[in-house]
Amino acid sequence: MNAGPTSERVQQSLRRLIMERSYRPGSRLDPTELAAILASSTTPIREALNHLAGEGLVEARSSGGFLVPLIDEPGLKDLYAWSSDIIQLALRSARRPVLQSIELDPDSASTAEQAAQLLHSIASASSNREHGEAMERTNARLHVARIGEEDMLGGIDEELYALAHGARAGDIKLLRRTSSTYHLRRQRAAARLLRGVYRDD
Template identity: 35%
Template sequence: MNAGTTAERVYDSLKRTLANGSFAPGARLEPARLAQELSSSATPIRDALNRLAGERLIEMRPSDGFHIPRLNEIGLRDLYRWNEVLARTALRMSRKSEPTGGHHIAPIDAADLFGFIAASSGSGEIVSQVASANARLAYVRHVESSIIEDTADEIGDIATAFWQRSISTRMLIQQYHKSRLAIVPTIIELIFQDTQTIR
């Protein structure tokens, strides 16, 4: 396997892991451990971590290595609002054809839902930004599910409205984000408790 192939494999694997919400905000990423887990040398791991830092999915702290970005109330509110802006922009740009090629696939989670909406825009930049927001919100969404009941129904309702090209789609997306903005302090508190337990 050549260095280019290894670097891409490592990058893709780390990005998938981040998108799954496997690391809590503030968690330190150990290159040596990641190298062992991914059967790689340290160089592709460090290259991938630097690339992910450039995408703001992780951060590099001087003298303290790579970490998952910490979240506070202001930052999480900004991230939710950004996710809503992206979804609403994708909706405005959405093509009039069937977004899933003619058949409806129920989204498994919020990341799938917003990914489908982004894809319907026909904009690679929107798709990329939504994927980044999804990765940054992945851990938060695990926490959300312990607070908000019936998230699957909520996502299903938005998906149905979207596929039917209903004018209610925009309102449902707004309600989705409004309900989360209302519980930001609780989410941050639970994340803090999680990170204290991990330590």
């Protein structure tokens, strides 16, 4: 008999709540409150919070509490720069047949999800699987900023299409340039994107 959500399910549910801005940066994460929301005991909640702290999605306080990390402009720029670095590193050992099989996911609910899926696919074309895993963690931390990219920046569909085109063509040089331009635009717009992160809906 299943007495409640497994630890993995609780972890995935909590990750989604944070990524979708149910808890804004700086918000305290109370295990008892979360247990009621996710129909779980507090033990898997605490396990999930500690796991997500390891991923950088949650901040563990010395007092034993947890909160959603605050995001500042330098930190957001660093995250976009790190995403760019992962792609550039991955392309050094990219397997062209894997790159050429990459497609945009038309079923993604948002451009934020499309971007995450596409960048993860490109990073995962590397012969070093650590690149794909690093991108997956970075995507999760960037998701809250990417939600506002369409409103703040516009033209996201065209950028994602250009990235996908470079991948399908197996053109590493083109993909390097396209990825660099994609990430640099976001680094330069970090202040505007942060306003979207902290705005009241």
